Amino acid sequence: MKTGRIIRSLSGYYDIQLPSGDIQRTRARGEFRKSKQKPLVGDFVDFESENDEGFIWAIHERENFLVRPPIANIDIAVIVTAAKEPDFAPNLLDRQLVALEAANVRPLIYFSKMDLLEKSEHEKINHVANYYQSIGYDVIFSDSKSAFEALKMMLKDHVSVFMGQTGAGKSTLLNHLSPQLGLETGEVSKALSRGKHTTRQVTLIEVDEALIADTPGFSSYEVFDFPVEELDDYFPEFVEKRQDCRFRGCLHLNEPGCAIKEAVAVGTITQSRYNSYKAFYELIKAQKPKYKTDN
Numbered sequence: 144m145k146t147g148r149i150i151r152s153l154s155g156y157y158d159i160q161l162p163s164g165d166i167q168r169t170r171a172r173g174e175f176r177k178s179k180q181k182p183l184v185g186d187f188v189d190f191e192s193e194n195d196e197g198f199i200w201a202i203h204e205r206e207n208f209l210v211r212p213p214i215a216n217i218d219i220a221v222i223v224t225a226a227k228e229p230d231f232a233p234n235l236l237d238r239q240l241v242a243l244e245a246a247n248v249r250p251l252i253y254f255s256k257m258d259l260l261e262k263s264e265h266e267k268i269n270h271v272a273n274y275y276q277s278i279g280y281d282v283i284f285s286d287s288k289s290a291f292e293a294l295k296m297m298l299k300d301h302v303s304v305f306m307g308q309t310g311a312g313k314s315t316l317l318n319h320l321s322p323q324l325g326l327e328t329g330e331v332s333k334a335l336s337r338g339k340h341t342t343r344q345v346t347l348i349e350v351d352e353a354l355i356a357d358t359p360g361f362s363s364y365e366v367f368d369f370p371v372e373e374l375d376d377y378f379p380e381f382v383e384k385r386q387d388c389r390f391r392g393c394l395h396l397n398e399p400g401c402a403i404k405e406a407v408a409v410g411t412i413t414q415s416r417y418n419s420y421k422a423f424y425e426l427i428k429a430q431k432p433k434y435k436t437d438n
């Protein structure tokens with residue numbers, strides 16, 4: 144029995160990379176296909192193989208996984224966030240951060256298109272970025288001299304996936320990291336070929352000493368897949384403060400003695416983050432429970 148990581152899946156076949164770097168092609172056992180458990184790219188699996196004919200026997204427990212792209216055991220998700228064109232939208236960034244926190248994937252915020260900013264806009268973004276750093280997120284600016292090296296350093300020895308809204312610059316950045324990818328960039332060229340790639344499978348590609356998913360991740364349209372009471376778990380600065388709320392289980396909305404609202408009033412938590420919290424709260428409340436199929 145051997146153990147390795149699935150780096151590509153293609154019509155029922157799985158390419159598994161061994162610790163030595165060798166890649167072997169296998170299939171999943173019939174039982175896997177019958178049961179719900181389906182191997183994902185990124186999974187560590189036990190398998191047997193000889194002469195390129197092999198079978199996966201077991202999938203190791205997953206650290207985490209994403210649905211789009213379908214990939215397991217992700218160390219870092221790079222949220223590519225345009226500082227301009229389209230304008231920076233804190234709500235969108237927060238949505239991705241919350242979704243990643245809920246999925247137990249570590250985010251890294253990459254501000255793209257910094258070169259397009261005027262001086263005053265620059266200061267504004269810096270200010271915003273400082274806040275995100277202060278609550279524990281890594282931030283990289285596209286115009287900093289060492290941006291590229293810093294990113295490479297962070298991705299080294301890790302599995303990463305890139306996400307961000309359309310036009311944020313994901314493909315541009317991925318191409319820069321790995322020119323062999325040859326992803327199309329810009330609206331027009333992509334609009335022409337869109338649809339062709341919709342069923343494309345994700346592959347983990349080796350870039351220097353990093354493994355990067357070649358398919359960008361979910362955007363902001365994802366629904367939140369957790370109960371509303373859990374929402375504050377995914378705002379790290381809320382987690383730190385909420386034990387000071389007067390009521391246990393405080394939702395930080397209209398309750399008296401809410402430490403979160405006090406923190407917003409004195410500015411230790413930004414209004415923008417609190418606005419996102421409230422907006423997501425309403426959103427989750429309005430979402431239909433999954434088990435309901437009618438109305």
Ligand SMILES: Nc1nc2c(ncn2[C@@H]2O[C@H](COP(=O)(O)OP(=O)(O)OP(=O)(O)O)[C@@H](O)[C@H]2O)c(=O)[nH]1
Nearest residue numbers: 255256257285308309310311312313314315328329
């Ligand atoms: N000035 C400037 N333009 C950039 C930068 N990054 C990307 N762009 C441009 O922004 C446009 C969109 O970039 P893409 O890389 O295609 O964006 P994407 O996130 O892959 O977009 P989708 O595939 O639609 O999700 C392209 O015209 C890029 O050339 C940057 O740092 N500075």
Ligand SMILES: [Zn+2]
Nearest residue numbers: 388393395401
């Ligand atoms: Zn509270």
